[in-house]
Amino acid sequence: MGDKDDALSLDLDLSLSLGCAQNANNNNNNNNNQTPLKVMNLMHNPPNQSLQNQRLSFNTLFHFPDRTSEPPSFLRGIAVNAAPPPSLAVASAGDDENGVSSPNSTVSSVSGKRLEREANGDDTDAAERASCTRGGSDDDGGDGDGxxxxxxxxxxxxxxxxxxxxxxxxxxxxxxxxQKQALANQLNLRPRQVEVWFQNRRARTKLKQTEVDCEYLKRCCEHLSEENRRLQKEVQELRTLKLSSHLYMHMNPPTTLTMCPSCQRVGVSSTSSSSPATMPSAPALANCNRLGLNIQRPVPINHWVPMQIQHRPFDIPTSRP
DNA sequence: TGAATTCTAACCCTTACGTCA
DNA sequence: GCTGACGTAAGGGTTAGAATT
Structure with missing residues (x-):
């Protein structure tokens, strides 16, 4: 019974996927655990797509425009924070030159990578750091971390x-x-801060998406389990039918059985003259049909004809957000 | 032209600080 | 005031693609 096996394998596959989904927070770079998001991406993408394509598909998923575009117009001309006092700015710049954390730089030990970054691309980083503030609202001033x-x-x-x-x-x-630089200038932040904020924001988005995906897969699992039960029941019924139809193999094989919907009697539409007396003949049923009840339900009893089990496409139980 | 190396940006996990009940 | 949970900024490592040699 391949159909039963198919249903079971579907169930098993989804269970495995869910198993991965529940370990979503335990994955790291060194293994290839498929987070739900990745699972969903794999459902939509060929399996040989690279990680980079998955990253791109994230943009596609959320319909983000290309990231080379200019900052949105609403950013222009918004002065959010006031510049820090010159003394603080000078002190901060000086501290950074000495490799000591500035009040705004939260770095206790500047990594080599960080130094690399500053030495290379972010040549304006030090100046940005000198001019960045703690933000307008929480200038408690008593932090003493200067x-x-x-x-x-x-x-x-x-x-x-x-x-x-x-x-x-x-x-x-x-x-x-x-864009990062422009946004950093706009907000009086370092580009690194903007970068980190976006990174953390993406992580939060992904976490939420993972939760949503997990719920979705749970629903899929429940749906497929129910479908599996239904199919197994159907298989059992077909087996029973097959067994009972063996009895008819020893009789003259009628082609169809027809049940009269009005009198609930089953007629044999066959040329055989050995039909049981208790069954109405097909002409008798035809009389029933003349009464306006032309609902005949032919019951195929040729069990050698393979039953076509309809494999429905995987319909989503509920709409995803 | 292809291989090796370097650079860069993104991702991930983790840490540690700030806030709040 | 202390404490634990939670949110989040940031550090550090890894990876993959682009650029360079």
Whole structure:
């Protein structure tokens, strides 16, 4: 019974996928666990697509325009934060030159990678850091981290900054360096801060999407389990029918049985004269049909004709958001 | 032209700080 | 005031594609 096996394998495959989905938070770069998002991407993409294509498909999924476009117009001309006091700015710049954390730089130990980054592309980083602020709302002033001691002091973005970042993220979930720099200038932040914010924002989006995907796959699993049960029941019924039809093999094989919907009697439409007396003949049923009841239900009893089990396409139980 | 190397940007996991109940 | 949970900025490592040699 291949159909039964197919149904079972469907069930099994989905269960395996769900198993991966529930380990979504445990994956890392060194293994190839398929998070639900990746699973969903694999459902829509050929399996040999690269990770880069998956990243691109993320943009496609959320209908983001290309990320080389200019910043949205609403960013222009918005002055969110005031510039820091010159003394602070000078002190910060000086600290950075000495490799000491600035009040706004939360770096306690600047990594070589970070130094690389600053030495190469982000040549304006130091200047940006010198001019960036803690944000307009939480300038408590008493933090006392201007000494750049040991621990990394956490910068809290202001509501205005977060709002602009959020709006920008709705436009593009990734930024090219040009956009990043422009946004950083706009918000008086370092490009690195903008970059980190977008990275964390993408992670949050992905986490939420993972949760949604997990729920979706659960529903799919339930749906397929129910379908599996239904198919198994159908297979059992067909087996029973097959067994009972063996009895008719020893009789003169009528071609069809026809049940009169009005009198519920079954007629044999055959030329054989040995039909049971208890069954009405086909002409008798034809009389019933003349009464306006032309609902005949032929019952094929030739069990050697393969039953066509309709494989329905995988219909989604509920609409996804 | 193809291989090796370097650069860059994105991703991921983790850490640590700030806030709040 | 202390504490644990939670949110989030940021550090560090990895990876893949592009650029360069």
């Amino acid at each position: 000494d750049g001691e040991n621990s990394k002091k956490k910068l809290r973005l202001s509501k205005e900054q977060a709002l602009v970042l959020e709006d920008t993220f709705k436009e593009h979930n990734t930024l090219n360096p040009k």
